[in-house]
Amino acid sequence: MAAAPVLEIVGSIGSTNAEMLDRLRSAEQPVENHWLIADRQTAGRGRLGREWHDGAGNFMGSTAIVREPADPPMQTLALVVGIAVFDAVASLVPCSDGLALKWPNDLHWRGAKLAGILVQASDNVAIVGVGINLRTAPSLPDRRTAALVEIGGTGDRDLVARTVAVQVARQVLVWRRSGFAAMTDAWLERGPAAQTPIIVSEASGNGVVSAGTGTSAGTTGTTGLFHGVAPDGALLLQMPDGTVRAVHSGEIEEGR
Numbered sequence: 728m729a730a731a732p733v734l735e736i737v738g739s740i741g742s743t744n745a746e747m748l749d750r751l752r753s754a755e756q757p758v759e760n761h762w763l764i765a766d767r768q769t770a771g772r773g774r775l776g777r778e779w780h781d782g783a784g785n786f787m788g789s790t791a792i793v794r795e796p797a798d799p800p801m802q803t804l805a806l807v808v809g810i811a812v813f814d815a816v817a818s819l820v821p822c823s824d825g826l827a828l829k830w831p832n833d834l835h836w837r838g839a840k841l842a843g844i845l846v847q848a849s850d851n852v853a854i855v856g857v858g859i860n861l862r863t864a865p866s867l868p869d870r871r872t873a874a875l876v877e878i879g880g881t882g883d884r885d886l887v888a889r890t891v892a893v894q895v896a897r898q899v900l901v902w903r904r905s906g907f908a909a910m911t912d913a914w915l916e917r918g919p920a921a922q923t924p925i926i927v928s929e930a931s932g933n934g935v936v937s938a939g940t941g942t943s944a945g946t947t948g949t950t951g952l953f954h955g956v957a958p959d960g961a962l963l964l965q966m967p968d969g970t971v972r973a974v975h976s977g978e979i980e981e982g983r
């Protein structure tokens with residue numbers, strides 16, 4: 728069994744991920760199961776170079792996963808943490824029916840974003856950052872957002888922190904013992920239904936670029952059907968001609 732998590736709580740900070748990366752650069756030895764949690768972030772980061780919006784009473788925390796020689800590929804960690812965050816949140820809401828993972832690692836409530844995960848890996852350490860809207864859902868021009876208290880869940884940040892930390896430790900243990908290939912079913916049980924129409928914008932470097940092979944009102948990207956996730960964490964997209972294509976980085980939205 729993993730040791731009990733240590734929660735280091737700070738007031739205002741730029742970004743818990745950036746702080747953990749700074750600690751790594753200053754040769755501080757990272758310890759697993761240690762979470763740095765901020766009351767507020769002034770420079771929160773999201774995937775693909777986006778900003779992560781700060782909100783009073785929300786959960787914003789990061790931890791380190793230190794690579795062991797026999798560990799599965801680090802790029803699958805983000806999906807593993809997605810499973811953990813799903814389970815943590817599901818245990819803290821009265822009914823989890825509307826919760827779903829969105830590839831690669833967002834958590835949605837009836838299509839509105841509730842939580843996001845940012846994994847930043849160096850050679851042998853992955854910094855895993857988790858943001859969950861507990862009390863404040865930011866207003867964004869391009870997406871719907873939700874907060875846990877709005878859906879009947881807890882607004883107790885420290886309870887959420889403990890629950891997330893325990894679930895992440897649990898899923899990382901499963902990942903280490905069995906590999907992500909053995910966890911794809913667990914991800915799919917929490918993810919979109921097979922054959923859901925989706926539009927994929929593939930990422931290159933830090934930004935999202937359209938693959939440019941299809942269009943839908945106001946959106947460009949590759950349109951296809953959700954076909955699952957691969958053992959290496961890639962999204963499997965079934966193309967209109969029936970072939971299946973693996974997408975390693977990018978963004979999806981539901982199509983029609």
Ligand SMILES: O=C(O)CCCC[C@@H]1SC[C@@H]2NC(=O)N[C@@H]21
Pocket residue numbers: 741742743744745768770771772773774775777779786787788789833842843844845856857858859
């Ligand atoms: O959805 C995303 O794009 C990922 C969002 C990750 C946000 C968390 S909040 C704690 C940690 N610190 C950051 O700056 N980002 C992550």
